[in-house]
Amino acid sequence: MRPMGDDPTFADVRAAAERIAPYVHRTPVATCASINRMAGCSLHFKCEHVQKVGAFKARGATNAVFSLSDEEADRGVCTHSSGNHAAALARAAGLRGIPAHIVMPSSAPPVKKAAVAGYGALITECEPTLEAREATLAEVQRRTGATFVHPYDDPRVIAGQGTAALELLGDVPNLDGVLAPVGGGGLASGTVLAVTAFAPGVEVWGAEPAGADDAFRSLRDGRRYPSVAPTTIADGLLTSLSDRTFRILRGGLAGILTVDDEAIVRAMRLLWERAKLLVEPSSAVPLAAVLADPSRFAGRRVGVILSGGNVDLDRLPW
Amino acid sequence: MRPMGDDPTFADVRAAAERIAPYVHRTPVATCASINRMAGCSLHFKCEHVQKVGAFKARGATNAVFSLSDEEADRGVCTHSSGNHAAALARAAGLRGIPAHIVMPSSAPPVKKAAVAGYGALITECEPTLEAREATLAEVQRRTGATFVHPYDDPRVIAGQGTAALELLGDVPNLDGVLAPVGGGGLASGTVLAVTAFAPGVEVWGAEPAGADDAFRSLRDGRRYPSVAPTTIADGLLTSLSDRTFRILRGGLAGILTVDDEAIVRAMRLLWERAKLLVEPSSAVPLAAVLADPSRFAGRRVGVILSGGNVDLDRLPW
Numbered sequence: 202m203r204p205m206g207d208d209p210t211f212a213d214v215r216a217a218a219e220r221i222a223p224y225v226h227r228t229p230v231a232t233c234a235s236i237n238r239m240a241g242c243s244l245h246f247k248c249e250h251v252q253k254v255g256a257f258k259a260r261g262a263t264n265a266v267f268s269l270s271d272e273e274a275d276r277g278v279c280t281h282s283s284g285n286h287a288a289a290l291a292r293a294a295g296l297r298g299i300p301a302h303i304v305m306p307s308s309a310p311p312v313k314k315a316a317v318a319g320y321g322a323l324i325t326e327c328e329p330t331l332e333a334r335e336a337t338l339a340e341v342q343r344r345t346g347a348t349f350v351h352p353y354d355d356p357r358v359i360a361g362q363g364t365a366a367l368e369l370l371g372d373v374p375n376l377d378g379v380l381a382p383v384g385g386g387g388l389a390s391g392t393v394l395a396v397t398a399f400a401p402g403v404e405v406w407g408a409e410p411a412g413a414d415d416a417f418r419s420l421r422d423g424r425r426y427p428s429v430a431p432t433t434i435a436d437g438l439l440t441s442l443s444d445r446t447f448r449i450l451r452g453g454l455a456g457i458l459t460v461d462d463e464a465i466v467r468a469m470r471l472l473w474e475r476a477k478l479l480v481e482p483s484s485a486v487p488l489a490a491v492l493a494d495p496s497r498f499a500g501r502r503v504g505v506i507l508s509g510g511n512v513d514l515d516r517l518p519w
Numbered sequence: 520m521r522p523m524g525d526d527p528t529f530a531d532v533r534a535a536a537e538r539i540a541p542y543v544h545r546t547p548v549a550t551c552a553s554i555n556r557m558a559g560c561s562l563h564f565k566c567e568h569v570q571k572v573g574a575f576k577a578r579g580a581t582n583a584v585f586s587l588s589d590e591e592a593d594r595g596v597c598t599h600s601s602g603n604h605a606a607a608l609a610r611a612a613g614l615r616g617i618p619a620h621i622v623m624p625s626s627a628p629p630v631k632k633a634a635v636a637g638y639g640a641l642i643t644e645c646e647p648t649l650e651a652r653e654a655t656l657a658e659v660q661r662r663t664g665a666t667f668v669h670p671y672d673d674p675r676v677i678a679g680q681g682t683a684a685l686e687l688l689g690d691v692p693n694l695d696g697v698l699a700p701v702g703g704g705g706l707a708s709g710t711v712l713a714v715t716a717f718a719p720g721v722e723v724w725g726a727e728p729a730g731a732d733d734a735f736r737s738l739r740d741g742r743r744y745p746s747v748a749p750t751t752i753a754d755g756l757l758t759s760l761s762d763r764t765f766r767i768l769r770g771g772l773a774g775i776l777t778v779d780d781e782a783i784v785r786a787m788r789l790l791w792e793r794a795k796l797l798v799e800p801s802s803a804v805p806l807a808a809v810l811a812d813p814s815r816f817a818g819r820r821v822g823v824i825l826s827g828g829n830v831d832l833d834r835l836p837w
Contacts, residue, residue, distance in 0.1 A: 229547035231569055250795045251549055470832065477568045477828035479797040510795035514788065519832065 208445060211398030213360035214391065217264040218367055224263050224296055225253050228365070230372050230504075233476035240491050242498040245376070246472075247369040250480045250510025254288045256437075257365050257388055257508050258352075262289035264361030265350045266297050274299045276346035281334045283309035284437065285509055286352040291322035302347050304338045353387030354443035363391025369504045370400050377501040380487035382508050383407040383416045383457060384438035386446025392506065393453030407450065407457035408487040410435045410465060416442050417457040420450065434462045434518055437483035437509060458490035458497075465489045466518045472507070481512040526763060529716030531678035532709065535582040536685055542581050542614055543571050546683070548690050548822075551794035558809050560816040563694070564790075565687040568798045568828030572606045574755075575683050575706055575826050576670075580607035582679030583668040584615050592617045594664035599652045601627035602755065603827055604670040609640035620665050622656045671705030672761035681709025687822045688718050695819040698805035700826050701725040701734045701775060702756035704764025710824065711771030725768065725775040726805040728753045728783060734760050735775040738768065752780045752836055755801035755827060776808035776815075783807045784836045790825070799830040 231246045249257040266278060277300035280290050287303045294301035301322040305314060306329035318324060327337035342349060350358065365388070366379055381392045389407045396405050409417050413431030419442060428441040442450065450457075460468075462482075469485035472478045484507040491498055491505075549564045567575040584596060595618035598608050605621045612619035619640040623632060624647035636642055645655035660667060668676065683706070684697055699710045707725045714723045727735050731749030737760060746759040760768065768775075778786075787803035790796045802825040809816055809823075 226550075232544075234571070253552070255795055473797055474832055477573055477797045479791055479795045514792055514835070514837065517832070517835075 207356050208449065209356035209360040209394060211394050213356065214363035214367055214395050217260070217360040218364040220267050221260055221263040221361060221364065224267070224293070225259050226251065227368055228252050230369060231476060231478060235475045236471055236488070239471070240498070241495045242491070242500060243502045244488070244491070245369065245373045245502070245504045246476065246478060247365055247504060247506045248478065249365055250478065250484060250507050254285060254292055255509055255511045256285040256289065257362055257506070258285040258289040259292065260364050261358035261361035261387060261391070262286060262350065263293040263296070265355060265357040266290065266293035266299070268357045269348060273348050276348065277302060278350050279304070279338060279341050279345065279347040280350050280352065281305070281338050282352050283313055285511060287317045287322070288320060290350055291317050291320035295321045300345070300347065302341045302345060304334055304341060306334065353385035353440070354445055359387050359390045359446070359449070360394070361391065362388045363395040365506055366392040366395040366504070367399060369506070370396065373502070373504060375502055376400065376403050376504045378404040378406060378455070378498065379504040379506070380406045380408055380490065381506040382435070382438055382483050382486045383409045383450070384483070385440040386416060386442045386450055388506065388508060389454065390446045390449040393449055397453050404455040405453060407454050408490040409457050409459050410438055410486060411459045411461045413438050414459045416450065417459050419447055420454065420457055423451070433465070435465055435483040435486055437481065438486065458493070460486060460489040460493050464493055468492060470519055478507060479510050479512070480507050481509050482518065484508045484510070525674050526767065527674040527678040527712060529712050531674065532681035532685055532713050535578070535675070535678040536682040538585050539578055539581045539679060539682065542585070542611070543577050544569065545686055546570050548687060549794060549796060553793045554789055554806070557789070558816070559813045560809070560818060561820045562806070562809070563687065563691045563820070563822045564794065564796060565683055565822060565824045566796065567683055568796065568802060568825050572603060572610055573827055573829045574603040574607065575680055575824070576603040576607040577610065578682050579676035579679035579705060579709070580604060580668060581611040581614070583673060583675040584608070584611035584617070586675045587666060591666050594666065595620060596668050597622070597656060597659050597663065597665040598668050598670065599623070599656050600670050601631055603829060605635045605640070606638060608668055609635050609638035613639045618663070618665065620659045620663060622652060622659060624652065671703035671758070672763055677705050677708045677712070677764070677767070679709065680706045681713040683824055684710040684713040684822070685717060687824070688714065691820070691822060693820055694718065694721050694822045696722040696724060696773070696816065697822040697824070698724045698726055698808065699824040700753070700756055700801050700804045701727045701768070702801070703758040704734060704760045704768055706824065706826060707772065708764045708767040711767055715771050722773040723771060725772050726808040727775050727777050728756055728804060729777045729779045731756050732777045734768065735777050737765055738772065738775055751783070753783055753801040753804055755799060756804065776811070778804060778807040778811050782811055786810060788837055796825060797828050797830070798825050799827050800836065802826045802828070
């Protein structure tokens, strides 16, 4: 992989690991004998669902916030997100004692707004359209001078997300492969950076819902497609790759595996029932991909990044 | 505490830790900032819900099976249980390559029978009465010569259960107290043995459902009451203390705290929602007790043993 411009490198992942260590969990790695028997391989689950804010997003957002100069930091950070990145950025800004401005669609669930507000962020609501979101964010930036921290198209964020794989490689020797879910590609890109440099020869695979397979098609055709009208239960994986994440994934992934929602729900339930790991649907996509074609990983040692655990307990998908 | 007869000691807990290490997980310890804020203290959750068979019971059963002489082992082990102990004993016997005979009431849920049979155990059904259970077990013992491994009234089992607290104390320095749920008292007794010797000065508290408070009343009155017609959602905590566990708990517990089912369900949901820890109701009893009277542990460092995670995902209590 040839990095371009300000693409992050392995050195950035290493620096991120040191920078964020005081502020995030070093999450455990879990194994489950009965799931291993079903999969015919040895799976090592990196438990980012028990990470701060319940998702790996705490890593990238924290790295971005603590990478700012004091002068930048004084003006705060901003982003648009109604999900885990908003909570993660709000939390990180709170830890550094600087303002976080979050643009959220007026349609976002009240519980998500409350979570972000609970971390002390300033929420600006906008109409639930792409145009309104970008215009509102631009206005916030103009008014405050805050630094925009994109949910995934940001080298500091990508480097931060890569620290999960770095810990996994350190804790579990002799892996043959690592799987991560692919949405905007931030986690998968960071995983590529970490694995390619730290454990060359270990394959990195992406996993994507069939109903949101823009990254799969983009890599297959060598051109970046946007994610148009995706439909999947894995609601953390609806977004499109950026030029940057497309470039990194194209250079470093062994491939992207796709699975339908039924397989995702089945894998999620297995993780709950057999392994007692309370993950959200997006986290179950890599396991669903392994179980869909066990021959690919038969007898091998495989790391799986469980991305998060933020799920509505009153509306479980079974 | 004065040990009597074959009561287990701290040396037995140490020996158990070494004996079972190849066969059970060293489980992680989890923390959750938002639950700490609600509780006003620093809680360290020992995650036995991700233990083998989904419960701490794997420890005691494994210690019992691997403590047998080869001659004893050849004749196998037996027990009566429809729950986690049956699965744990069946698994441990399978690891040693010896037979496990499990007496289960004919009314036990098919899924539990299937789990035990899946570990290769031989199931003998009986009428769902105490008399039938004991008669059937005696018959199995007569026929096979198998060693009876009681779910909690057994020194090898108690010593094994104590290894969870031993690991917790090793991983989290400077605890002020440790809480464990109390059913038959095996886990709480093992915890007392480990903490009293390894970290004298650290208080051990039991926690019990108000609807099954026989241990609370027994310790209060200094005489052992049986658990009669208990009603609680914490279905792992219905059993009575034995003379042995009563003696150990009486000598070593700072006290037993009781909480009603509503508080237990609330605490369980907090553990799921905030900490992403998929525990069964019995595991939530100690947290419910902390939250019911935060003044008791205010500002202190408290270990909490989460006993298990075997819960019916189709029948959640909220």
